[in-house]
Amino acid sequence: MARRKFATLKSFLDYIGVEGDRTIFTWVSASEGERFANVIKGVTAKVMALGPATKLVKQL
Amino acid sequence: MENIDKKLREEAKRLLEEKRVDTLIGYETGTLPLTATPCFITNPEDAEKLVWNAFCTQNLAKYVHDLISQHRESQKRVKPEDRKKKVVAVVARGCTTRSLVLHLQERQYNREDVVIIGVPCTGYVDRKALTAAIDGEDIQDGSLAGDQLVIKTPTGEKKVALAKVLSGNCLTCKFNNPVICDVMIGEKAPAMAGAEQEYAEVEDFEKLTTEERWAYFTKEMAKCIRCYACRQACPSCYCPTCFVEQSQPQWVGLGEDQTDTQVFQLMRLFHMVGRCVDCGSCISVCPMGVDLRKFLKKLDKDVLELFESRAGSSMEDLPPLSSFKEHDKEDFIFNP
Numbered sequence: 001m002a003r004r005k006f007a008t009l010k011s012f013l014d015y016i017g018v019e020g021d022r023t024i025f026t027w028v029s030a031s032e033g034e035r036f037a038n039v040i041k042g043v044t045a046k047v048m049a050l051g052p053a054t055k056l057v058k059q060l
Numbered sequence: 061m062e063n064i065d066k067k068l069r070e071e072a073k074r075l076l077e078e079k080r081v082d083t084l085i086g087y088e089t090g091t092l093p094l095t096a097t098p099c100f101i102t103n104p105e106d107a108e109k110l111v112w113n114a115f116c117t118q119n120l121a122k123y124v125h126d127l128i129s130q131h132r133e134s135q136k137r138v139k140p141e142d143r144k145k146k147v148v149a150v151v152a153r154g155c156t157t158r159s160l161v162l163h164l165q166e167r168q169y170n171r172e173d174v175v176i177i178g179v180p181c182t183g184y185v186d187r188k189a190l191t192a193a194i195d196g197e198d199i200q201d202g203s204l205a206g207d208q209l210v211i212k213t214p215t216g217e218k219k220v221a222l223a224k225v226l227s228g229n230c231l232t233c234k235f236n237n238p239v240i241c242d243v244m245i246g247e248k249a250p251a252m253a254g255a256e257q258e259y260a261e262v263e264d265f266e267k268l269t270t271e272e273r274w275a276y277f278t279k280e281m282a283k284c285i286r287c288y289a290c291r292q293a294c295p296s297c298y299c300p301t302c303f304v305e306q307s308q309p310q311w312v313g314l315g316e317d318q319t320d321t322q323v324f325q326l327m328r329l330f331h332m333v334g335r336c337v338d339c340g341s342c343i344s345v346c347p348m349g350v351d352l353r354k355f356l357k358k359l360d361k362d363v364l365e366l367f368e369s370r371a372g373s374s375m376e377d378l379p380p381l382s383s384f385k386e387h388d389k390e391d392f393i394f395n396p
Contacts (some may be wrong), residue, residue, distance in 0.1 A: 001384055001391075006360050008333045008381075010392050015266065015358050016326065017274025026394040040394030055274060056326070058319040 018055050021046045064112050064179065064246040068151065071177060071243055072107040074326055081149035082174050085123045087116040094185070094209070096201040098123060111152065112245075114222065116202060117184050119339040121152050121159030121295040128169045129298070148174050154235035155339035158372030159295035161239055162335060165372070165379055178241030180249035182228030185209070186340075187351055190225045194218050229340035232258040240375060244356065258297060265354060277355075281322045283315035283348040286314075290342035290352060296335040296371075328361060329355050334363040334380035337371050357360045 006025040014020040024043050028036045063073065068086070075081045088099040088109040096115040100123070101107055131146040138144075152160060157176060164171060190199075190209070197213040204210075209220045230236075231254040265273065288304070291297045303311045303326055311329065313320040329352070334354045343352050365368055365387055369380040 001382060003388055003390060004247060004384055006383055007366055007389060007392055008359065009330065011362050011366075012355075012359060014270070014335075015273065016355065017270050017272075018276040019270055024394045025392065031173060039394065040248075042394060046154045056319055056322055058313065058317060 019050055021050055022053065065110065066110070067245045068177065068179065069110050070099065071245060072103045072149070072151075075149050075177075076101065076104040076107060076160070079095060080383045081147045083127060083146070084149040084186065085127070086151040086153075086177075087112065087118045087120075088112045090115070093199050094190070094204075094211070095187075101128075110151070111307055112179050114183065114185050114226075116153075117187070117227075117294045117341070117344050118167055118293060119156050119159055119337075119341040120152065121156050121163065122285050122293065122298075122341070123297065124148050124150050124160065124174055125163055125298050126169055126173055128173055146173070149177060150174060151177050151179055152238055152241065153179055154233065154237055154239065155181075155229075155337045156295075157202070157238040157240055158235055158337035159339065161375055162296060162337065162379075163298075164375065165377065176238065176241040176243075177187060178238030178244040180231075180246050181230075181235065181236045182249050183226040183236070183252065184340075185225050186227035186344065186354035188344075189227070190220065193220045193225050227340045227344065228261075229338045229343070232260075233338070235337075235373070239373060259357065261354060262357045262361050265358075278318070278322065280351050280354075281325050282318065283332070284321050284349055284352050286321055286324060287347060289345040289347065290350075293341040293345040294332075296337070298333060325350075329359065334367070334369060336360055336373050379391075 009024065010020060010023040013023050024037055024046065028039055072086065072096060074125040075137070076084060084101040084107070086101065089111055090093075090097040094115055096111055096113060096117070097118060099109060101109070104298055107380055127148050128146065135143045149161070152394050155349055157178065159195065160174065160176060162213065163169060194211055194213055195344065197215060201212040202209060204222065207222045209222055211218045211220060231252060234255045236249045236252055239345050265276070268276070291302060296300065312323045336355065338353070339362060340353070346352065360370070362381050363371075367380045369377055
């Protein structure tokens with residue numbers, strides 16, 4: 001069910017114009033330390049490439 | 061249509077006289093020309109007010125839910141042996157029955173609490189499109205003659221083709237006959253001409269670049285004044301406390317910040333995944349003309365493509381977001 005929710009959320013955010021690379025979803029077990037590190041590296045690399053988020057961000 | 065009105069009134073009167081239903085929800089002629097408004101009938105004599113025509117806009121499933129949940133709430137203080145049952149009858153077109161199916165799937169009430177009077181539907185008139193078609197002039201009087209609307213305005217009589225002013229969701233509707241019903245009034249309606257191009261608008265929008273889509277989203281949401289009419293009219297929006305009114309935690313800020321409005325709309329839209337029946341009620345009540353359908357239809361398309369499910373299309377289906385299949389698509393999952 002989480003898989004279904006994320007599949008639609010990612011697709012919908014992309015549709016309204018929030019870059020698809022900003023919505024990242026994956027499964028990591030608590031025992032997979034190395035995989036977790038790799039995931040975070042991957043996520044930061046993707047987000048760095050996009051630059052700071054400006055959409056749906058509230059300026060106070 | 062005259063014939064349908066007559067049969068509808070007879071059926072409604074019979075149901076009320078035989079005490080099979082306590083309240084009947086239908087449409088009556090509105091106070092303005094070329095409008096119809098929801099009405100609640102408890103007295104069999106009043107069944108004569110009922111109408112069914114191309115001006116019946118709102119999805120009545122909303123009121124079914126309201127009445128039944130209010131009644132249930134009112135019975136809480138009554139001794140169990142004195143509790144009364146309440147049965148609601150509703151005049152339902154295709155999209156209304158889909159909403160009823162959705163409520164039943166989500167266990168909002170039982171099937172025996174509601175009597176569904178099915179009516180065929182060939183689409184309803186979009187008031188905003190009608191006003192635009194006659195250049196925003198006042199409608200002093202009007203009538204429907206065949207497939208032409210004859211409208212009296214201060215500058216004279218105008219004729220508008222009915223097909224030109226039908227609501228967008230009706231033009232591409234695949235569900236113009238009731239999905240479930242207890243009694244069907246009239247013959248089944250023929251399929252709508254545009255039913256095959258259901259997602260054409262969404263597909264065109266998908267082809268735009270990310271920035272163009274974002275520009276459109278912000279432009280549309282900038283119109284929104286947060287009156288929550290869309291939420292009030294939506295049969296799928298029935299939470300006792302809506303997330304916008306919660307303060308602990310406060311999910312979304314109140315006030316006129318653009319981002320708050322976008323987040324409100326985004327969250328409300330996203331609550332419609334696999335639940336929007338495309339009845340167009342939110343769009344017809346929107347005072348600002350926000351193009352909500354562009355976004356709602358995308359959710360509908362995704363759910364159909366990814367999970368082969370459509371909101372309220374059959375009683376046997378499970379709600380798509382509370383079930384799963386082993387081979388659901390998972391190519392979106394990030395695997396470095």
